[in-house]
Amino acid sequence: xxxxxxxxxxxxARLLRGRGDLLVVTGLGSxxxxxxxxxxxxxxxxxxxxxxxxxxxALGLALARPDEPVAAITGDGDMLMGIGSLATVxxxxxxxxxxxxxxxxxxxxxxxxxxxxxxxxxxxxxxxxCGLTALDDIHDMNGVGTLAERIARxxxxxxxxxxIDRREHPKVxxxxxxAYLRARFREAVLGTAP
Amino acid sequence: MSAxxxxxxxxxxPDALYDVLLRQHVRQVAYVxxxxxxxxIARCEADPNMVATVLTTEEEGVALLAGAWLGGDxxxxxxxxxxxxxxxxxxxxxxxxxxxxVTLVTMxxxxxxxxxxxxxxxxxxxxxxxxxxxxxxxxxDPSDAAPTLEAAIRQxxxxxxxxxxLLSQRLIGRKAFTEEG
Numbered sequence: 001x002x003x004x005x006x007x008x009x010x011x012x013a014r015l016l017r018g019r020g021d022l023l024v025v026t027g028l029g030s031x032x033x034x035x036x037x038x039x040x041x042x043x044x045x046x047x048x049x050x051x052x053x054x055x056x057x058a059l060g061l062a063l064a065r066p067d068e069p070v071a072a073i074t075g076d077g078d079m080l081m082g083i084g085s086l087a088t089v090x091x092x093x094x095x096x097x098x099x100x101x102x103x104x105x106x107x108x109x110x111x112x113x114x115x116x117x118x119x120x121x122x123x124x125x126x127x128x129x130c131g132l133t134a135l136d137d138i139h140d141m142n143g144v145g146t147l148a149e150r151i152a153r154x155x156x157x158x159x160x161x162x163x164i165d166r167r168e169h170p171k172v173x174x175x176x177x178x179a180y181l182r183a184r185f186r187e188a189v190l191g192t193a194p
Numbered sequence: 195m196s197a198x199x200x201x202x203x204x205x206x207x208p209d210a211l212y213d214v215l216l217r218q219h220v221r222q223v224a225y226v227x228x229x230x231x232x233x234x235i236a237r238c239e240a241d242p243n244m245v246a247t248v249l250t251t252e253e254e255g256v257a258l259l260a261g262a263w264l265g266g267d268x269x270x271x272x273x274x275x276x277x278x279x280x281x282x283x284x285x286x287x288x289x290x291x292x293x294x295x296v297t298l299v300t301m302x303x304x305x306x307x308x309x310x311x312x313x314x315x316x317x318x319x320x321x322x323x324x325x326x327x328x329x330x331x332x333x334x335d336p337s338d339a340a341p342t343l344e345a346a347i348r349q350x351x352x353x354x355x356x357x358x359x360l361l362s363q364r365l366i367g368r369k370a371f372t373e374e375g
Contacts, residue, residue, distance in 0.1 A: 023265075025261065045264060048290075049283075049286055049287075049290065050257060050283065050284055050286060050287045051283070052253070052284075053253065053254070053256070053257030053260075053284050053287065054257075056249075056253075056254035056255075056257035056258045056261070057257040057258065057260050057261035057264075057287075058261055059247070059258055059261060060222065060224075060247075060257070060258035060259055060260065060261030060262035060263075060264075060265070060267070060269070061261035061262065061264050061265045062261075062265075063222060063245045063247065063258075063261075063262065063265075063267070064221070064222065064261070064262045064263075064264070064265025064266055064267035065265040065266070082254070084250030084251055084254065085250065085254050087250050088247065088248070088249055088250055088254055088258075091247075091248055092247050178287070178290035178291035178292070179290070179291055179292040181291065182264065182291040182292065182293060185264050186263075186264060186266070189264065189265060189266070190265075190266045
């Protein structure tokens with residue numbers, strides 16, 4: 001069924017199951033809540049703002065930690081705002097960086113206005129043109145499992161869209177004090193704060 | 195000054211900036227090019243121990259350096275004054291997460307600027323950075339460039355602050371648009 005849509009919480013839970021040493025950067029809004037709902041892991045860095053910056057932030061992290069897999073997990077709205085960062089990633093070519101877009105084709109936080117992906121813009125096609133290894137859009141849980149395996153292999157930069165439905169879930173709100181999240185993350189990754 | 199001496203002087207301050215980056219263990223350099231940064235960018239790109247990343251827009255650099263620091267790397271963002279305006283919302287990362295940050299900004303829109311489209315951001319850059327919580331250090335004399343950058347890196351990465359070093363257009367040299375300059 002080519003156009004099936006996944007439940008975002010189930011998809012993210014499958015993606016992060018057995019995550020090992022994966023470092024995760026989450027885009028503001030539902031992607032942050034989805035990742036926190038799986039586990040409030042100290043190797044998660046949640047964005048609550050800085051829209052459009054998720055991929056660029058994950059790129060800096062991936063370049064700093066070349067031996068560890070890094071995943072940017074975000075929504076279509078954030079990815080579209082930072083669409084130029086796909087070119088920056090394509091030029092930098094970090095093998096350990098994967099970008100996962102949870103695409104429901106709407107701005108879910110603000111009243112479900114359609115994004116450009118609802119009108120035919122193909123983010124995977126953009127990523128592929130920028131030189132990333134772009135998977136076909138994912139519509140089933142087997143595809144999510146395969147994606148998780150490929151993220152761990154660090155053969156990127158990798159790009160994947162997971163097509164999700166628009167159902168709203170209870171918000172799972174992690175800490176939003178950025179200084180705390182920064183210190184916690186650095187302590188988990190480097191064994192040192194701040 | 196002979197042409198050779200002038201060329202040597204034009205390379206001296208960017209080379210001194212590069213030496214500061216090495217001395218201060220800056221590993222990641224992100225940039226949107228400017229003619230004034232061209233020698234420093236070339237030095238960083240040629241250094242196998244540095245990671246130089248060309249950006250599509252300057253705001254990516256603010257986020258990229260935040261990620262670099264989360265992974266343990268020190269970084270510097272190179273841009274020209276017009277790029278400061280592109281960064282504004284992304285600067286909120288710095289205060290919210292209390293991140294160290296250093297940017298080296300070449301100034302346009304001053305000192306005999308030919309292109310009036312550069313004037314507005316040239317005039318506003320310092321105020322915008324200050325309003326966003328970034329400490330601003332202005333350099334007019336080439337001999338002050340390296341010590342000012344070194345002080346900014348120290349107070350940012352030792353003191354967890356955001357700093358900008360503005361290199362004046364007089365220091366960099368006016369951009370020539372015509373044969374007559």
